[in-house]
Amino acid sequence: MARVELKNIQKSFGLVKAVKDANVTFEENSFTTLLGPSGCGKTTILRMVAGLEAPTSGDIMVGGKRVNEVPIHKRNLGLVFQNYALFPHRTIGENIAFGLKYRGVSKSDTGAKVKEALDIVRLPGVEDRYPSQLSGGQQQRIALARAIVIEPDVLLLDEPLSALDANLREDMRVELKAIQHRIGVTSIFVTHDQSEALAMSDKIIVMSAGRVEQIGAPEEVYNNPASEFVANFLGASNILDVSVSGSDSTSIALDAPYFGTIAVPRDRAVNLGAAKSGKLVIRAEKLRLTNEAVDDKAISAKGVVEAVDYQGQVARYFVRIGDRQFQAMNMIEGRPFDMGAEVTVKINPEDCAVLPADR
């Protein structure tokens, strides 16, 4: 169990800058997620921590010690690959015991440890099978068992759930989190799935094009995105250009197109600073559609439903207000709105977040 720190880490592949000046701390025993779109450098960071890739510059610290020059096999990290990377010519038992052999664990202890690891991942009794005889989800658990049986200082997980189907993925993410909690190992989890990141993490690191965009707890990143990129990456957002028209001790008044003046609580505008203009971020699921009359104090605008994406419990509406299209994700109560319906769109100021204009 150890804390991992990246200090001014850069990594270039020829002309491609895969990671640009990352400064990140992964706290001891916590579950941290690296979240970002394909190609943003998540795997590269994981591989640098594991030692499979050397940083172009910067320091990697594990448990307070610089490990840049420590060879891979001496780092004591458990890495779960995206494609599992189980040894096809070895049985499940031999796969899991692989790392124990190099740690001088005796034959009898090895058997017991393998059994224990299989119990942890809830797949007892498959020691004598070969990886090809297990399903994708089972192989994934074996890969996890192989990584945790060596009692690593850090557990690195590279999109371990992405090859599973939707149902299994949701089961596995609960299970994975439970296992991590039980053994309490510092874990770095890579994904490009925002719901996975929100559900599992103690802390999320949002990345874009090799740069760290935001670091924070799931609620923080979700409710208070630090940039337009983060706002859009964690679910659909509507973004409006606004200007500051006044402020008092509790709120900041913003002039927004279509909706008029909105008084946003100060804690929702921490990223704005002293700027005079900014961007108002409203999540699709916070935009309320109604066809009932609204009282005068409510912040609202009139619009027309242009398209409906029906998803069972919820529906995603594309609503035109003036010359802009907004996205709204609403629970369906009774009947969903039809295409062409005239609706009133309501905003709750507490649900907004404000960003400076240049981000």
Next chain:
Amino acid sequence: MSDTAKEFDRRPWVLLAPSLLAITVLVVIPMSFILVYSFYENIDLAVDRVAFQLGNWQELLTDGYYHIAIWKTLRLSVIVTVLSAVLGYIPAYFIAMTKFRHKWLLLLLLILPFWVSFIIRTLSWIHILGNKGALNGLFMWLGLTEQPIPMMFNEFAVILGFVHVFLPYMILNVYVSLEGIDANLEPAARTLGATPWQAFREVTLPLSTPGLAAGGLLVFVLTGGSYVTPLILGGPNDFMFGNLIYDAVVSELNWPMGATLSFTLLVLLGLVVVLYSRFMGMNQLSKAFS
């Protein structure tokens, strides 16, 4: 008892028919002729008498000369196979692992020699190893030796010629099986605590044995059946079983004996293939060829 379960399914036989036909016409029938011919009697140069007699076979079993040839052939084939495996694995590994973007170029280089006739490639060694060849020229120019060092017409030259000609088969087979190995397996072994060498030995090497086995079998059989290389590069004592067939058929015009020897070589090499695939597991081989 249901009738449907016992009903004869013709489909496999229909699908196999073309190959069975080809094997019958091109292999089984000609080999049968050769077998029959081995019982004929040779009377004079190119004059045979139709007969059923075991004279040729008796000669094969009793004349030590043939046994020496079998032993030499076996020995050379083993040496060439082992050398090709060791020398071929390294370039195959390099081509499979390199991050060089134009990998096809390296593979093309491997296939390039096939564009030049095998005989010309073998003859080219005369210009390198011969008394007036490049190496001796260099040594004499450097003053390392007064007289040219004899490097040609011995077993060394024969082995060199074989390895030179058959190495690409080994490299290609090993390369294909290395290429099929998940690139994350070695890193996975490394993170679990294996040194680079241990990771190679425990993961990559065992997973590439199908390629090694297939390449090895190919080189062994190709070497075992050769006669041109020892003819060009070997001395009078560097004959293989194939050379005896050549002598019997071409020099002595003794076709019945030639047929006897040919059939023997076929059976011996066939035996190697059968034993080998029993030992290695035929599925391993088919994996490598697929």
